[in-house]
Amino acid sequence: MRLPVKKTYKLYIGGSFPRSESGRSYEVEGANVALASKKDLRDAVRAAREAFPKWAGMTAYNRGQVLYRMAEIMEGRRAQFAELVGGEAEVDEAIDSWVWYAGWADKLAQVLGSSNPVAGPYFNFSIPEPTGVVGVVAPEEPPLAGLVARLAPAIVGGNAVVLVASERRPLAAVTLAEVLATSDVPSGVVNVLTGRKSDLCPVLAAHMDVNAVDLSGADDDRAELERLAADNVKRVVRNAEGQSPWHVAAFLELKTVWHPIGV
Amino acid sequence: MTELERKQDRSPVPSGFDYAPAPESRDVVRLEKRYGLFIGGEFVEPRSGEFHSSISPATEEPLAEVAYAGPEDVALAVTAARDAFENGWSEIAPSERAKYLFRIARILQERSREFAVLESLDGGKPIRESRDVDLPLSAAHFFYYAGWADKLEYAFPSRKPRPVGVAGQIIPWNFPLLMLSWKIAPALASGNTVVLKPAETTPLTALLFCDVLRQAELPPGVVNIVTGDGRAGAEIVKHPGVDKVAFTGSTDVGKEIQRALAGTEKKLTLELGGKAANVIFDDAALDQAVEGIINGIYFNQGHVCCAGSRLLVQETIYEQTIAKLKRRMGTLRVGDPLDKNTDVGAINSKQQLDKIRELVAAGEEEGAEIYQPPCRLPEKGWWFPPTVFTNVAQSYRIAQEEIFGPVLSVLTFRTPDEAVEKANNTPYGLSAGVWTEKGSRILWMAQHLRAGVIWANTYNRFDPASPFGGYKESGFGREGGLHGLEPYLRFE
Numbered sequence: 001m002r003l004p005v006k007k008t009y010k011l012y013i014g015g016s017f018p019r020s021e022s023g024r025s026y027e028v029e030g031a032n033v034a035l036a037s038k039k040d041l042r043d044a045v046r047a048a049r050e051a052f053p054k055w056a057g058m059t060a061y062n063r064g065q066v067l068y069r070m071a072e073i074m075e076g077r078r079a080q081f082a083e084l085v086g087g088e089a090e091v092d093e094a095i096d097s098w099v100w101y102a103g104w105a106d107k108l109a110q111v112l113g114s115s116n117p118v119a120g121p122y123f124n125f126s127i128p129e130p131t132g133v134v135g136v137v138a139p140e141e142p143p144l145a146g147l148v149a150r151l152a153p154a155i156v157g158g159n160a161v162v163l164v165a166s167e168r169r170p171l172a173a174v175t176l177a178e179v180l181a182t183s184d185v186p187s188g189v190v191n192v193l194t195g196r197k198s199d200l201c202p203v204l205a206a207h208m209d210v211n212a213v214d215l216s217g218a219d220d221d222r223a224e225l226e227r228l229a230a231d232n233v234k235r236v237v238r239n240a241e242g243q244s245p246w247h248v249a250a251f252l253e254l255k256t257v258w259h260p261i262g263v
Numbered sequence: 264m265t266e267l268e269r270k271q272d273r274s275p276v277p278s279g280f281d282y283a284p285a286p287e288s289r290d291v292v293r294l295e296k297r298y299g300l301f302i303g304g305e306f307v308e309p310r311s312g313e314f315h316s317s318i319s320p321a322t323e324e325p326l327a328e329v330a331y332a333g334p335e336d337v338a339l340a341v342t343a344a345r346d347a348f349e350n351g352w353s354e355i356a357p358s359e360r361a362k363y364l365f366r367i368a369r370i371l372q373e374r375s376r377e378f379a380v381l382e383s384l385d386g387g388k389p390i391r392e393s394r395d396v397d398l399p400l401s402a403a404h405f406f407y408y409a410g411w412a413d414k415l416e417y418a419f420p421s422r423k424p425r426p427v428g429v430a431g432q433i434i435p436w437n438f439p440l441l442m443l444s445w446k447i448a449p450a451l452a453s454g455n456t457v458v459l460k461p462a463e464t465t466p467l468t469a470l471l472f473c474d475v476l477r478q479a480e481l482p483p484g485v486v487n488i489v490t491g492d493g494r495a496g497a498e499i500v501k502h503p504g505v506d507k508v509a510f511t512g513s514t515d516v517g518k519e520i521q522r523a524l525a526g527t528e529k530k531l532t533l534e535l536g537g538k539a540a541n542v543i544f545d546d547a548a549l550d551q552a553v554e555g556i557i558n559g560i561y562f563n564q565g566h567v568c569c570a571g572s573r574l575l576v577q578e579t580i581y582e583q584t585i586a587k588l589k590r591r592m593g594t595l596r597v598g599d600p601l602d603k604n605t606d607v608g609a610i611n612s613k614q615q616l617d618k619i620r621e622l623v624a625a626g627e628e629e630g631a632e633i634y635q636p637p638c639r640l641p642e643k644g645w646w647f648p649p650t651v652f653t654n655v656a657q658s659y660r661i662a663q664e665e666i667f668g669p670v671l672s673v674l675t676f677r678t679p680d681e682a683v684e685k686a687n688n689t690p691y692g693l694s695a696g697v698w699t700e701k702g703s704r705i706l707w708m709a710q711h712l713r714a715g716v717i718w719a720n721t722y723n724r725f726d727p728a729s730p731f732g733g734y735k736e737s738g739f740g741r742e743g744g745l746h747g748l749e750p751y752l753r754f755e
Contacts, residue, residue, distance in 0.1 A: 224525070230521035233535065253734050255714070258719060
């Protein structure tokens, strides 16, 4: 009889898989999962901040292809994910979600931007830009589709993400991190933390180098987290919409430029 | 440098041209002795029973008694707004809603002189600005949003836009009527009703605006104006009958409001402070740029959230720019806001003057070099001369904190990268200016500056079609343009 090799579930920060700095883990879904510390979270924010300019500076077409590649790799691991989440339907939903958002990358500026007819010799236009580092609190359920539905819209516009995984169902998030690591998503653009939401979310919400937070997975703590988020006027998503470019817009700034016209 | 330029730079700072006074007549404004609160279409006595005087900052003369709304008063205003929303306003055909807004725009145009004079009286800003900027833009905002009222489904295709309900709006004292217009026009166009609180020191044009609403025959309760201080603002924010809060003001108060709304379902937009960089490259048309610097920081006494309060000059043209700037500062006329020749009016309040003085003292203490052109300030009232600081380090308070006065801090840079790094080195991100003759550099800078509004070869320019609002701690949400409708809508 062959003894199967069991996986060690680690964190995903800045493109590598560290154990929690605290060395602690918790038992869930039949595995030992890393219990990220506050320092791990701060490391993840730093990694995201570092990765942000390059990701934001890529062409929209390129970002779209990177997201599409996520769908391709997940399709190849369909069976593995299905086993984790208990069914193919959820995996398909997650894959289709990547495909849908991949197609948005080079359309956001056209749908969300505008050229504005102002008085005076100026070409005036408004364009969406990524806000920077986004904290995403993944919903507890569904473990994979819920995660991708929150993650894809946060990164498609050029933001870098620190993601706090479902506490009760974290394995899908860790496995997704493996997909991210082998995909073309640059290191640090997505950082995945597992552990206690009650430890991690307040630090994430209060962190002065995080620009926006999606708290739709934060359940009962939302009010307190929102209060902390006000310390640096974070953009807050309270209840995430379904699949929609307006959900993407929640993590985008609008920049308006007055460009002179003259000879 | 041409011979002519060199000569000009060396010439002494002019002592100021002599102009005969050209005061605008006050007769056009007729003020009541005392104003109640405008609730449900009429002025009512405040339940709080409290009043204060609105004071002209140029003369310290009390202009009128104005009510301090208490919690009960705010509750009455919200109830009136809710009633109006549910019983009529939300059912009026959007095309008819538009007509009310068109009417308001037209009446503001007709009565613009009256409003301009009152704005300068109550707030201290030069009549030239209230006449040429505040009033035309206020009317334009109503006119612009009027047209949207029956076209919302084209602005948000396939989203089924619906009004949010009652909008609670709190506005600052720097552009009283214009900020009112920025708030009320999109709110009404989207089908909401409004409770608006003007700033404590500048309530009079908002109260006169109630008369415009009467003339326009706007149904009672659709717009309610409650005057008061921060306490009344806090009441509006926390009142459960308010569905959406829009605030323009300081970043500190903005954060308090965001905290107060934590855990609720109320929508929020914040337009907060700024510490904008105005970046001058060595190929810029320098005289034009100097005008832009002046307009950027001395417009409205620097009481402008998007003021170009940090000047970033490329090192190669530093001396030349500063010389031209100081020379131009010497021609600014500080004085009577009602005089048509006045460039810089009165500081809005004693409290604001104290704040400016405190920060200017800090600048001197930290080691920056101060320059103020010789100018005689009136004896009564609150005044501060146009001021520029050179030799400023990025860490100085005058380079970090919003002064909200006629005080400019000058920094230098060598490369575009350095300019971007310094410009972005602030928790704020409302606006920025770029001066260069190179179009591709304008767009490169625009791409890299983390701010909501980028002006190139111009500054402090506004238009109702142009979205306005900040990045980072300058707030979120946009006012103006198609994007300015969204905060006042929910989507099915």
